[in-house]
Amino acid sequence: MKKLVSALLAFGVAISAAPSAGAHASYSDSNPKARSVITKLPKLLWVEFDGNLITIADKQTNFLTVKNSKGKELSDGKAFVGGARISVNIKDRSATGTIKVSWRVVSEDGHPVSSFLTFTVRK
Numbered sequence: 001m002k003k004l005v006s007a008l009l010a011f012g013v014a015i016s017a018a019p020s021a022g023a024h025a026s027y028s029d030s031n032p033k034a035r036s037v038i039t040k041l042p043k044l045l046w047v048e049f050d051g052n053l054i055t056i057a058d059k060q061t062n063f064l065t066v067k068n069s070k071g072k073e074l075s076d077g078k079a080f081v082g083g084a085r086i087s088v089n090i091k092d093r094s095a096t097g098t099i100k101v102s103w104r105v106v107s108e109d110g111h112p113v114s115s116f117l118t119f120t121v122r123k
């Protein structure tokens, strides 16, 4: 019995010592999906996270850029946020090849998160 209690205590300590799961927003889904191969760019491209993004009135806190393999910007205007999703309109839907989608967003805990994904357009 003593052995069991100390084993449980050790287990409890291990749990409480584990780093708490932060509320950092991380990628959960997108349109188009990461690493996918599609035939035409969508009118609206979006990236979704596992938690809501923070928006501040009159201040742009979340950015989403879409570029072709030559670095040409394909998005049209500023990205907009709704809940856990950031979206941007695509102005040049004729682009092919590797497309890079980069973001810098602010997650619910106030921390900025930057990353990117790529997908391929093949006609």
Ligand SMILES: [Cu+2]
Residues within 6 Å of the ligand: 022, 023, 024, 025, 107, 109, 110, 111
């Ligand atoms: Cu965080």
